[in-house]
Amino acid sequence: MKEQVKEDLFDKVVALCKRRGFVYPGSDIYGGLANCWDYGPLGSQLKKNVKDMWWRNIVQERDDIVGIDAAIFMHPRTWEASGHLQKFSDPLVDCRKCNQRFRADELSEDAECPAGGKHELTEIRDFNLMFETQMGVVKNETSRVFLRPETAQGIFVNFANVQTSTRKKLPFGIAQIGKSFRNEITPRRFTFRTREFEQMEIEYFVKPEQADEAFKSWVDTRFSWYKKLGIKESNLRLRQHEQDELAHYAKGCFDVEYLFPWGWGELEGIANRTDFDLRRHSEYSGKNLSFFDPDTNEHVMPWVIEPSGGVDRATFAFLVDAYDEDTAVSAKGKEEVRVVLHLHPRLAPVQVAVLPLLRNKPQLIEKAKELEKNLRKHYLVDYDDRGQIGKRYRRYDEIGTPFCLTVDFDTLEDDSVTVRDRDTMEQERIKISDLRHYLDEKLLMDM
Ligand code: ATP
Numbered sequence: 001m002k003e004q005v006k007e008d009l010f011d012k013v014v015a016l017c018k019r020r021g022f023v024y025p026g027s028d029i030y031g032g033l034a035n036c037w038d039y040g041p042l043g044s045q046l047k048k049n050v051k052d053m054w055w056r057n058i059v060q061e062r063d064d065i066v067g068i069d070a071a072i073f074m075h076p077r078t079w080e081a082s083g084h085l086q087k088f089s090d091p092l093v094d095c096r097k098c099n100q101r102f103r104a105d106e107l108s109e110d111a112e113c114p115a116g117g118k119h120e121l122t123e124i125r126d127f128n129l130m131f132e133t134q135m136g137v138v139k140n141e142t143s144r145v146f147l148r149p150e151t152a153q154g155i156f157v158n159f160a161n162v163q164t165s166t167r168k169k170l171p172f173g174i175a176q177i178g179k180s181f182r183n184e185i186t187p188r189r190f191t192f193r194t195r196e197f198e199q200m201e202i203e204y205f206v207k208p209e210q211a212d213e214a215f216k217s218w219v220d221t222r223f224s225w226y227k228k229l230g231i232k233e234s235n236l237r238l239r240q241h242e243q244d245e246l247a248h249y250a251k252g253c254f255d256v257e258y259l260f261p262w263g264w265g266e267l268e269g270i271a272n273r274t275d276f277d278l279r280r281h282s283e284y285s286g287k288n289l290s291f292f293d294p295d296t297n298e299h300v301m302p303w304v305i306e307p308s309g310g311v312d313r314a315t316f317a318f319l320v321d322a323y324d325e326d327t328a329v330s331a332k333g334k335e336e337v338r339v340v341l342h343l344h345p346r347l348a349p350v351q352v353a354v355l356p357l358l359r360n361k362p363q364l365i366e367k368a369k370e371l372e373k374n375l376r377k378h379y380l381v382d383y384d385d386r387g388q389i390g391k392r393y394r395r396y397d398e399i400g401t402p403f404c405l406t407v408d409f410d411t412l413e414d415d416s417v418t419v420r421d422r423d424t425m426e427q428e429r430i431k432i433s434d435l436r437h438y439l440d441e442k443l444l445m446d447m
Contacts, residue, residue, distance in 0.1 A: 010261035013320050014190055016339070020399050022046065022319065022349075023191065035187035035194055042399055045349035045380065047198075047315045050229075051177050053346055054200045054309075057225060057447065058175050065173035065202065066166055070154025072179060073135065073145050078153050081284035082277070084130060088149060090185055092127035095119040103185045129182040131195075147181035152306060154178070155203045156277045159289055159302075170291055170302055171214060173204035177311065191312040192265060198311035205291070205302035208275070211251070214305045215272045219254045222270055222307045226256060226314070228447045230344035231321045235259040249276035256309075258317040267317055268309035275301040318347055322400060328425065331390045341400030342423060345443045350382045350401045352439065355392050357408040359385045368407040371417070371432065378436065379443060397422055402443065405435075 017023040022043035026036030039047055059067040079085045091104035097115040104124045113119040131147040148154065155174045162174055177200045187193045206214045219238065226236055241253040253271040257264045278289040279301055290299040319341070328338040345351060352375055356368035365385065372383045382401070384392055389406060396404050406418040416429045419438070430438050 006261040009320065009323065010190075012339075013261075013316075013323050016323070016398065017043065017190075017319070036196065037191050037194065042349040043315070046318070046343075046347060047311060049347045049349065050315050050318065051198075051200065051311055053229060053447070054225070055175070055177065058173075058200075058202060062173075064168070064171065065175050065204070066162060066168070067175045068155065068158055068162065069178065070151070070158060070176060072148050072181075074148060074153060074157065076145060077284050078157060078281075079130065079146055081280040082153050082156075083280070084146075084149060084153075085128070088130060089126040089128045091124045092185055093121045093124055095121055101185055106186060127183075127185060129184065131181045131183050149182050150180050150308070151176045151178045151199045151201045152203060152277075152308065155201065156281050156289075157285075159203075159205070159278060159281075160287065163291065169295075170293070170300070171204065171206040171210055173202050175200070175202045177201075189260070189262060189265075191316050192260065194312065197313075199308060200311055200314075201306065201308045203277075204305040204307075205278075206305065207293075207300055208303050211272055211274075211303040211305065215252060215270070218305050218307050219270050222268055222309070223256050225447075226258075226267065226317075229318065229347060230342070231258065231317060235321055237264065239264075247271075247273075249274055258313075258321075260317070261320060265313070267313050268307060270305070270307045273304040273306050275303050277304055278302060318343065328394075331388065336394075338394060338397060340397040340422060343400035343402075345402045345445070346447070348400045348402055349380060350396065350399060351379045351403070351443050352381045353392070353396045353401050353404045354381060354383045355389060355404055355406050356385050357389060357406055361409075363412055364407055364409070367411055371405065371407065371435075375435070375439075379439060393420060393425075403439065 020042055021040035024038045024040050025032040026038045027033040055067065059065055093102050093104045093107065095102070095113055097120045098113050111119060130149050133145060133147065134143045135145045136143050155176055158174070178198065179196060180199050181196050184193055184195055187195055204214060204218065223236065223238055227233055235258055237257050239255045239257050241255070246253055251272040251274055253269055255266045256268045256270070258267050282289045290301045292299050322341040322343045324340050324342055326338050326340065327335050330336050354368050354372040354375065356364040358364060368383065368385070372381055375381045393404055400422070402422050404420045406420065408418065411417055415433070416431050417435070418427050419430045420427045
């Protein structure tokens with residue numbers, strides 16, 4: 001029964017995403033392109049807010065981390081050094097009867113073949129997940145490049161440039177947000193697993209003896225970030241990787257997991273990657289990437305703690321977690337189901353809606369438009385004068401707007417508006433001159 005409810009939740013959120021313009025099927029007018037999704041007006045703003053909050057917390061508010069924005073195409077040697085060319089693969093099998101492809105580690109023994117009976121499987125092959133393309137006009141071996149499968153390598157190859165230009169000393173970090181590409185064998189579950197996605201990654205460089213403590217601290221910091229932005233604690237957990245799950249160079253790894261409608265899934269991995277990356281890039285590039293410590297006059301090869309999260313997965317988790325249905329009484333006294341997204345005010349794609357009570361009263365419209373124009377300079381604002389006020393409240397509840405401001409006839413007399421709270425549905429009168437203060441406190445709170 002519980003599973004049923006959760007299945008339902010997934011379908012409801014996906015339907016809401018399309019209906020209200022959070023996420024559309026990619027290339028929709030051509031019948032879609034499998035597992036590609038386009039973020040619409042509300043979704044692109046929500047996703048931007050997620051990234052902005054990450055950047056603010058990681059880069060703006062800390063003095064030990066700087067940001068970069070590296071190119072998606074990188075020198076092919078990068079992927080030899082990182083190990084992706086040799087090892088970044090999933091085990092692939094084909095069924096000779098139905099011609100479908102599966103990840104061998106995901107296919108259950110008793111899966112039915114659509115062509116009847118059991119699958120007739122080929123031997124397991126390693127399938128490299130990197131997308132390959134050609135750079136320039138001449139096609140040959142030297143023009144072969146890859147779309148990056150992670151943003152991390154863009155940070156490692158810039159380590160020396162960033163360290164020299166910023167004169168940062170260990171410990172310090174480099175952060176980056178950007179697109180990554182993996183030719184996943186089985187993309188699915190909406191934006192959870194796609195072939196094109198965005199990552200937000202930090203490489204935090206430390207002296208070897210600082211690594212254990214930094215690792216612990218990053219696990220806490222990243223877990224709390226999701227909590228502070230409103231995800232219910234009961235839907236979050238940390239999972240430590242078993243020894244046999246760890247990449248050969250990693251000393252430890254924790255995943256921050258979210259209880260998605262289909263079960264627990266990874267939002268972010270935090271790994272202690274030792275000195276593997278900088279050591280390998282030193283070897284393959286011939287450039288010494290060790291750090292010279294002026295305090296001790298010694299060279300050290302930094303160790304790296306890597307918190308690596310997915311923007312699309314986080315965005316979807318914030319949406320699912322915020323989704324709620326309750327009952328509200330309509331203007332006619334009928335009980336109705338109210339869909340509401342309890343999004344954190346910092347994430348809400350529309351923070352304030354300005355609503356003139358009636359559409360056909362020019363004075364109300366003029367006043368509301370003026371208010372809208374002023375507030376747009378400070379918050380994410382929308383304006384709507386169509387339909388009954390109660391219906392308009394519902395439409396804004398459904399997209400997670402924390403406050404609706406109604407401009408009515410009294411406004412023309414007392415220069416106040418009715419402020420209606422999304423979560424409590426309570427209403428209060430606030431003077432327009434006090435609005436900035438009121439909204440700043442409620443919408444722009446520190447985390
Ligand atoms: P998974 O085991 O789910 O494939 P992963 O362990 O390979 O993920 P990492 O390589 O650690 O993932 O990448 C860091 C983060 O990037 C993940 O925690 C996830 O949020 C995001 N991510 C990775 N692959 C995808 C994908 N195909 N679609 C969307 N997000 C992804």
